[in-house]
Amino acid sequence: MPARMQEFLTAFEAKKAKLKSIEENRQKLMLRQKDREGELASKEEGIKKSQSQLGQLKTNKDYQVKMTEIEGFKADKSIFEEEILKLMDDNEAAKRDADIEKKNLESEEKSFDEKKSALASRLKEIEGLLSDLEGKRKMLADSVDKKILERYEHILHGKDGLAMVMVKDNSCHGCFLKVPHQVINEIKMHERLITCEICARILYLEEDLVS
Ligand SMILES: [Zn+2]
Incomplete structure (x- = not known):
């Protein structure tokens, strides 16, 4: 402006x-x-x-x-x-x-x-x-685990301010490349943070969103 x-x-x-x-x-x-x-x-x-x-x-x-x-x-x-x-x-x-x-x-x-x-x-x-x-x-941010927050912010700064992306129609919405089924299954397990193998952004599924 x-x-x-x-x-x-x-x-x-x-x-x-x-x-x-x-x-x-x-x-x-x-x-x-x-x-x-x-x-x-x-x-x-x-x-x-x-x-x-x-x-x-x-x-x-x-x-x-x-x-x-x-x-x-x-x-x-x-x-x-x-x-x-x-x-x-x-x-x-x-x-x-x-x-x-x-x-x-x-x-x-x-x-x-x-x-x-x-x-x-x-x-x-x-x-x-x-x-x-x-x-x-x-x-x-105060309510997020410190280590996860650190990792998130590290990706955020390295990836033009976009650290978390949705997987939709089997593709990563950060780099728009295909995400393997095995990776999608890992996301569904909610055990650890899963990142895109190509662009390294944190992946989530639409069903993970809470309103
Ligand atoms: Zn990606």
Whole structure:
């Protein structure tokens, strides 16, 4: 369960990181736009200044030079204007992406919270069940012969937590291989613990179960 929570959290964090990068990119676009707007204003200022100087010029040559200068400012201005328009478009697109991601993240967060609380309550349920079973196991273990219990636990640890298996339709339900009749007869005698010759688990018959 903690692993599943981690999975949800990882997916959630990835979405968060995506939104962050979109927003950072948008911030950069805005700064660039601001910078270009400053440049544009300075070109406009240059045009105004040059135009106001036109009247004071004495020669035709000076006039031509000033006009060329003004044309240059105007050309720069139009480049900045174009760039600003593009930046505005990019910024708009980034804003749309950010809004979509924000919405995704909100719904992800909601579903994450729901899953988290569902898992937490399931975990609590399982922990309760486990502690009941542990109590019950302890009570039962106390009443089992110490040597038999030791043997049982030894098999339990060596066999993936399955130490006792039923013999059904003449086969061991641990390894699913055939149990000889002679072995089944030995189980029926209830004289000692009988283990599977193949998987070494303790064998019992269905009729041995007490409710
Ligand atoms: Zn077996």
